[in-house]
Amino acid sequence: xxxxxxxxxxxVMVTSWEPLPGAVEAITTLADRGMPRMFLTNTTxxxxxxxxxxxxxxxxxxxxxxxxxxxKLTAEYLQANYxxxxxxxxxxGDITSDMDGVNLVGGxxxxxxxxxxxxxxxxxxxDVFTHQLLSRVLDFLLSGVPVIxxxxxxxxxTDHGLMIxxxxxxxxLEKASGKKIRAIGxxxxxxxxxxxxxxxxxxxxxxxxxxDMHNDILGAQASALVGALVRxxxxxQEALVRLQRDEFGPxxxxxxxxxxxxxxxxxxxxxxx
Numbered sequence: 001x002x003x004x005x006x007x008x009x010x011x012v013m014v015t016s017w018e019p020l021p022g023a024v025e026a027i028t029t030l031a032d033r034g035m036p037r038m039f040l041t042n043t044t045x046x047x048x049x050x051x052x053x054x055x056x057x058x059x060x061x062x063x064x065x066x067x068x069x070x071x072k073l074t075a076e077y078l079q080a081n082y083x084x085x086x087x088x089x090x091x092x093g094d095i096t097s098d099m100d101g102v103n104l105v106g107g108x109x110x111x112x113x114x115x116x117x118x119x120x121x122x123x124x125x126x127d128v129f130t131h132q133l134l135s136r137v138l139d140f141l142l143s144g145v146p147v148i149x150x151x152x153x154x155x156x157x158t159d160h161g162l163m164i165x166x167x168x169x170x171x172x173l174e175k176a177s178g179k180k181i182r183a184i185g186x187x188x189x190x191x192x193x194x195x196x197x198x199x200x201x202x203x204x205x206x207x208x209x210x211x212d213m214h215n216d217i218l219g220a221q222a223s224a225l226v227g228a229l230v231r232x233x234x235x236x237q238e239a240l241v242r243l244q245r246d247e248f249g250p251x252x253x254x255x256x257x258x259x260x261x262x263x264x265x266x267x268x269x270x271x272x273x
Contacts, residue, residue: 001205001270001271002205002206002207002226002266002268002269003035003036003201003205003206003237003270004035004036004037004038004199004201004205004206004207005035005036005037005038005206005207005209005266006037006038006039006040006192006195006199006206006207006208006209007029007037007038007039007040007172007208007209007210007259008039008040008041008208008209008210008211008212008216008221009039009043009051009055009067010040010041010043010156010211011157011210011211011212011230011232011233011235012107012158012210012211012230012232012233012259013027013053013055013060013259014054014058015157015158015159015233016158016159016160016213017058018058019058019059019060019120020089020232020258020259020260021258021260022060022259022260023060023090023258023259023260024261025045026057026259026260026261026262026263027060027061027062027259028060028061028169029169029263030262030263031061032264033266035266036199036200036201037199038067038068038070038113038123038195038198038199039051039062039067039072040068040186040192040195040208041056041067041068041069041123042070042091042096042124042150042153042156042185042186042215043069043149044069044070044071044072044091044092044123044124044150044151045091045092045093045095045124045126045267046093046095047069047071047094047095047096047097047098048064048065048067048068048069048097048098049064051064051067051069052064052066052067053218056271058155060189062191066167068191068194068195069095069098069185070150070151070184070185070186070191071091071095071098071099071122071123071150072098073150073184073185073190073191073194074099074121074150074184074185075098075099075100075101075102075147076194077148077184077190078102078119078148079101079102079115082106082118082146084103084176085103085118085119086103086105086115086116086117086118086119087102087103087104087105087117087118087119087120087121088104088105088106088112088119088120088121089104089106089115089121089122089123090109090120090121090122090128090129091108091121091122091123091124091125091128091136091150092107092108092124092125092126092127092128093122093123093124093126093271095123102266105117108128109141110132110133110136111136111140114138114238116145117140117145118145118146118149118202119145119146119148120137120140120141120145120146120147120223121146121147121148121149121150121170122137122148122149122166122170122181123150123166124150124151124165124166125158125163125164125165125166125168125169127168128171133167134173137173138173138176138177139267141173141177141179141181142177146182147173147179147181148181148182148183148184149166149167149170149181149182149183149184149185150166150183150184150185150186151165151166151167151183151184151186151215152166152167152183152185152187152215153165153166153167153171153185153212153215154166154167154168154188154233156172156234157233162234167183169178170183173240175224179267182197185215186210186212186214186215186216186219186220187214187216187218187219187220187222188219189223190207190218190232192219192220192225193217193223196225203223203225204224204225204226205224205271206225207225207226207227207228207265207269208220208221208225208226208227209228209230209259209262210227210228210229210230211229211233211234211235212233212234213229213234213235213239213240213252215244216229217229217252217253218250218252220269221252221253222250226253226254226269227252227253227254228252228253228254228255228256228262229252229254229255229256230255230256230258230259230267231255231256231257231258232257232258232259240252240255245257250255
């Protein structure tokens with residue numbers, strides 16, 4: 001039985017912060033049922049408070065405390081593993097409010113000029129990911145400075161089409177340095193586990209809904225959650241077909257047209273067999 005929901009935001013509920021058809025109605029219907037929920041997103045261009053404000057303008061009725069971002073998870077990871085260390089974050093957008101307790105130095109224009117950072121964090125890609133600054137990241141990586149990524153997403157969906165994201169650069173940095181970069185957001189188990197614990201549920205009773213087959217769905221299923229892939233956002237039919245042809249590989253537990261179909265799926269999965 002499904003007792004709780006974990007939802008991706010971009011490409012599932014909104015595109016470029018505009019609601020997808022039927023999204024507001026679906027979220028409202030599920031909220032009226034009183035089912036526990038959390039929102040897990042690799043979006044790093046905005047803070048949790050900013051995301052909640054944008055969603056609420058469109059009638060979603062979401063609290064900032066219900067949102068787990070890759071930035072928030074990264075901040076918790078840094079506090080646990082690199083307490084007090086100087087951290088340079090290269091990210092498209094201001095998410096400092098989600099980085100409480102982290103000793104931030106430098107900014108989007110580069111690392112500090114007086115003292116080198118002790119940890120480098122890569123957030124979401126954008127115009128700030130310049131040739132010069134990514135070369136500095138490589139220099140730090142080669143010199144032994146830990147480099148952490150908020151997520152490993154390779155693309156994200158906009159109303160102008162797909163855009164490349166941080167994961168594309170990570171592969172190049174790893175190949176050039178011969179070193180692995182730790183990623184904190186989806187599909188890492190950290191976010192799935194944190195959200196499930198906050199809902200005080202067992203992973204097998206939580207349904208993860210997303211548009212990214214690998215980061216959202218297969219990542220969640222590897223963490224013992226149930227997955228539901230939507231055919232919106234980053235969804236690509238050819239990728240699903242390739243996956244389904246591999247009879248020995250994992251496939252999404254459920255595939256639905258869009259989030260508008262979610263209430264019916266939840267109803268079906270919430271009834272004792």
